[in-house]
Amino acid sequence: MPFFPYFNRPLTLLLLGAVSLTALLAAAADPNPPSIRGGGAWPIRRQWTPAETMHYARWVEHLFDKKTTGTVEQRTAKLEYLLTDPDMNLLQDPSFLGEGGNPQMPAGLIRSMHHLMDCGKFTAFLPAYYAYRRALPWITATVSSGQRGVDVRISDFNIPYGGTNSFTSPSLSQFFNAAVGHFISGNYRVNLNGRNAEQSDTVPVALNRDKLLPGCMNYLDGHCLVLAKVTEYGELYFLNCSTTTSRDIFTYNGMNVVGGMTPRGSDPDDEWAGCFQGLRVLRYPIAETDGRGNVTRVRRRTDAEMREFGFSTEQYDLTREMYDNHFIEEGGLRPSSIHDLIRLRMKTLDRIAPAAFIRQYCDELLQAYLERERFIQDAWKDVLRNGPIVYPEDRDKDNIFQATGRWETWSSPSSDVDRRNKYFYLADWMEYAIRMFEMKPDFIDMTGLESYGIRSQADLAAAMIAEKNQHFDRLSLDYTNSKGKTVTLTLKDIEERLYDLSFDPNHPPELRWGAPFDSDEFAGAPEPPTPLPDGFKMPMKEAYRLQAFYRSLCQRETTTSYLRGMFTTGYPIRDKLDAQVGKWSYATSPLL
Template sequence: MLKLARRGGAWTFVAGTFFLTVLSPACAAQESPNPTYIVRHDRWSDSDERDYEHFIAAIGESDCATLNECLHSRANPFAASDPPSRRFESDCADLPYVLRFYFAWKRGLPFSYASAVAPRDGSADDIRYSRMGNKVSARTDVRSGRNALEAIARLRADISTATYRIHPDLDGTDLYSPAIKPGSIRPGTVVYDTAGHVAIVYRVDPDGRVHSFDAHTDFTLTQMTFDVRFARMRPSQGSGFKNWRPLRLTGAERAADGSLRGGHVEIAANKDIADFSTEQFYGTGPRPADAAWASGPFTVNGERLDFYDFVRARLAGKLMFHPVREVAEMTGSLCNDLQYRAAAVDLSRALASRPHPVRLPRNIYGTDGDWEMFSTPSRDARLKTAFKYLRDTAQRFVEMDRKGDRTHLAYSGTDLPADLLKAYRRAAAACTISYHRSDGSTVSLSFGEARARLFALSFDPYHCPERRWGAHDPRELATCREDADKRAWYDAEQPLRNQIDRTYDARMDFTLEDLHHQPAIATPDTDVEGYLEQITRKQARN
């Protein structure tokens, strides 16, 4: 984490010789607890955009656990303008919009958003997962005099992940597809995963790694780096990086108090945005047809790369891995993910005492109500993907080292597998995950124990906390208050727990009997320690 320090009238994050100036608290002190939204400027200036970047970076670098904590913390330069009783909540889809509007409100800037979308082919059952994507069907300009808190509530009701599922060629949207280059991928850039998740970039490292934070249905915030957890999908589904379009309030009248009243917000078109680009969808060569979108190559300095390496290479200027450091940091990030999961499971404990429904939701990954709020199938699938990615990345580094690749591998030691194993073990040893059993007692798991239980962790909120954490020892399970029906559901859901891919278009409203006929699914290898131990033992024998 960066450290917060005071320099003159501004808050500054300090990391070595790098200084990131955030907004002056004096700006916030001038704000009133009055929730009225007043527009005083007809557009967002370059300075406003830079300050918004600093605002997002400060939240991302803080240790706040929810949006409400963040906006009432010193990470927010406007915190003094909000009474302690004022509460802010957001899930993943709402978060970019809530933060963008909040900043606009506090700075007197215009704001407009797509308040409704519809499937382009008119055939989607759930527009959050429409196959051919969506189009904007209505817009809302938030006008001076509106109660800002009511506007946020309305905005949250209007926005879903369907809002992001839009082809990059379409105008009239809130966000556009930027070029993958320094300055274009920046704090405040939005990242959309078509499997139904959204995050906000808060930092780009010198080596090109992109850090983001996201929100969940329980309103907790978590952090992650950009990797294979954000899958590339067809352009019509709008996956990947997105920036806010420039906008301008036209036709407004300046009132006696200096506010701008009335008027209409105009949104910049793709052709008028300097860094608009569809290269993240079609590659860096000639644009292929939409049907062949995945065939487009990604090339940097004459070298063909996969998409994720391309992003790093473009943002850093060259593709360079620091294997020992990266394995340690990825392990630490997974520890954080496990801690976040512990908090989420704790919030769902009350549901474990209720009878299990006779059917699962139509799709366990995309639904609503108690299941959406308290289940963890998407979170768990992303966790499994991240563990697999760590194991695969360690193998990739070992194979690059064997080939003597020093063009992309920054390593000066003599035994990379052993050094990776040491780095992994140090990071893992620093991680303990604790959860509360059904009787309130605490169980602590090591990082290795949590990884070994990965495919036993129940995503089902109607299961006891012990099952949610994959307990198998009778002593640990002794406090689990489950009947035979709950146990049968836990056992029958194993094929769903073995899934690492989230399939949002599949029917999953299974009964217990239906689950008994689901095919077995093999689990991928997520054991990075086992892999590195095997390599080091083989080297020792040779």
Template sequence: MRIGGYAIAVALCLWVGGALAESLPAGTMSPVVSGLDMLDPNAAPAPAGLQWRILKPEWSASDERAYGEFIRAIGLSGCRTVDECLRGPANIYRASDPAGSSFFADCADLPYVLRAYFAWKNGLPFSYVSGVAAIGESNDLRYSRYGNYVFQRTDILTPSDGHWPNARYVLTNISNMISSAMYRFAPKPREGDFFDFYPVKIAPGAIRAGTNIYDPNGHVAVVYDVDDEGRIRFIDSHPDNTLTRGSYGRRFVRASPPMGAGFKNWRPPKLIGASRASDGSYVGGHMVAAMDGQLPDWSDEQFYGTERGASWSAGRFVYKGETLDYYDYVRRAVAGHDIIYDPLAETRGMVKGLCDDLHYRAMAIDVAVQAGINSQPQPSRLPENIYGTSGDWETYSTPSRDARLKVSFQELKDQIAKFLAMRKAGSKNITYGGAYLARDLSAAYREAAGACTVVWTASDGSRRQMSFEEARKRLFDFSFDPYQCPERRWGAQGAELATCRDDSVKRSWYEAERRLRNQSERTYDAKMGFSLEELRAAVPASGRDAAPDVDVLSMLGKAADEKSASAIDGLRR
């Protein structure tokens, strides 16, 4: 048995247009519907190990806590694929799975697959969005400008004939139906049925293990831990079924409210009108959802600010009288107290997080090479949009992943610069007992970077090593193109390229894609089906001429020099 396999969900947050467009209002595009026939979970008696018996009519507070513990255990386990996570020791329910079970989830599927799996194992009701359409016109529902609305839902129910739903079919349908379009909605949807999630207040307990994070650039993650200092840690999955971990930050962008960016909790469904069978399970009935006013942690403040302005982007985030950057506000508000930053420890932690991201990238490239994508001919054009498409490009390329990595490197530099500014301003929110912060930050960076070694596989199968600082230097040379050799995927130069088997056409494409590599912004609304000649001509939307500066050590060296010069001037005076 394969649940949600590659044949069903081959692309990150994939949607496939269906045959329901004629029922939609004018100006909308085809809804997100199945590209394959839906499997009826009640069509035939389910095998004993796959029966979904509904034993409770609603989720209790203890069920939600148990779900959070389930997610936290997976997050802390170190598992590297969705299948490994659910078949490994972190999953306390694994022994009840039928022999040979396997699991798949891309980014958008992951919150649904995990919650559906937990509901199945605990006899809980479950319902999910199975069709959305754009508000206004949209070429791709994952990136609709004005968000989406729900026109179809699927409830998991036991019919009166007593055929319990087949959990395998439910999970398969989820992997086939769900996309990031199901997360793209305004705080208060204007039409349609209810969405599965709702926006939450930025507060302790509201953002917790099991909360989901939606990036309107087409990515979804699941929170597995929030520590006492307000660090939000998440797991996310990818088209190759790998599962990675990270910490919340600027890689998750803010956007206009209809795009629905940010933190979302599951809207609890309740089964009503069901009858009780002799075995204690519930039969029939229908699902209703809690309304916004019934949800104590519902809030739209992450869209508009704690103090609203003339527009959503003019809203201010104020914590204890101090106006903060949104991401700083999130950390303090989730912690529930002032954060006293230790700049040296924070720097080490951020470098460690980036090192983890580089290791995850190595996994993704290895998967692409094992699939033989780099041995295939280079296509004559790029996809219509390199950040949001389908097929092999979506499964094995890394433009979105690389863009998030670049943003995180830039965030590291910006945060270290902020520590220097806080120290200079005498901020009460920084703790440092030394005399030369720039020098000590440089030492902390070098220490953490020195502990990071990235190992990658070359075309000849040899294993090569790269230091953290070398990876930082090559960051904008990393190829996102899966048709190119692993040496170019890692920005190799000179003799290191000797094992690369790319022909002259692929070499030309690598050079022509440089301007695309230089940008860290993900432009999902741009048409990017460029030919080699168009890239060479630097046509609009084909990138930027220069890469941003992410050189932390250079910045710290200049700051240290300025400190020394200032000290010398003081002595002279």
């Protein structure tokens, strides 16, 4: 007689009505039906399988879709709404949750998790919550710094030890408070061949559509994101959570955040040193069982066991190849950047349509700056209510990108880096299209560009610049200045001020949006100083002048930040889009 491990009863009894027909149908549709029995913080009834990770990917992608195209409440949803709205959270649907799933997390625990959230803890919470609801095992590591006295968020490497295991944790609340509460961005900074490396939370993932799924992670120098969607163009989209008191959950629309992979062999003494940045897949735990399907232990999967889930070091090998050769051979083409390679591998379309892509991307870019305006208003209210915020000058463990307290909450150097990168990503994408046009002219769908009479790469470059400028002139946002009045800026205005937007929360909204000091827009704005750790108060205009270098950066720094005596000239500044893409004006040879 067949045996059904989860129910521990003969199949005959099931057919006689031990469970409902609805439950049987749900089990039949379940990609990973219950197969084991265990306890701990919650009942364990399933193993992680490749089919389960596809189910998890579907759940994450649905959250993203609702965050981007749902109702106003869904687009602005924070953790509690995201988990309790049955239209957002597929796990609230019994047919998706599956037979033997666990009930919704208690409301009080959801609220306590909300108050813990930041970008790192959000990446720890989502898979743990899913594991709980689907009755899967879960483990989260604790890490210590590999460098004495260096913060785990910026150390050269970290060492995982101990951690929190759902099988041995005494309760749901204790598990989540420990597993999420102790998680920090430094959890990702574990070298592949380092001490206790197989206790890490993630491993690098293969760059293909079968393995790089929603639910994977992207890590770059303290910035943690959940991969939430892969478009038909091969673009990667992410979910993130802010550190503000409101703990906003928002989307990153674009692949500009992907990068920073260390080329394999960068350190002559350790070929894998630093190879923890980039795209990662969760190190799914495995439940060991006895002959009756009872769980006896939950442990990490080894690197070898993670192969079927996508573990691969190719990111670092490809980055090395790109570094050495400046291109990669891929299907008869030569992508000249990791972004180009990812697009080629992840796309499902045979052609790309620049006009449609540029229009959509400009809309997304505007949304990124609308989010910035909401943040600036909250920051300004905090400064008015609670006083000035200390600039982390010349500190060993903090800098302007990675600090603690109110500076971490209300300054914007990191998110401004992301927005600059998002802007420049459009330029890089255009260059990708231009390069592909030469390699494979029919790869470019000219719909919407017919009036430009495109025959050469130079023609395509000029047409895309013109399209972008039309959208930048059309799209605008309103910000509220320090006097409560509305000021309108187009995307073209913001582009012109790209390196002028202040990240200092002590500055009034006018300066946060880069208004020139001698303009009517800035006239009458307050000029609060920026306080420094030793009590010195830097006058606003001088602080702004000395922060110019940091406003030009397109990557976060992990070293000490300065203000007094800071250089204000002599550093490279990246050309803006028109200048970058306009350099293709020489490529006039006809391709069509």
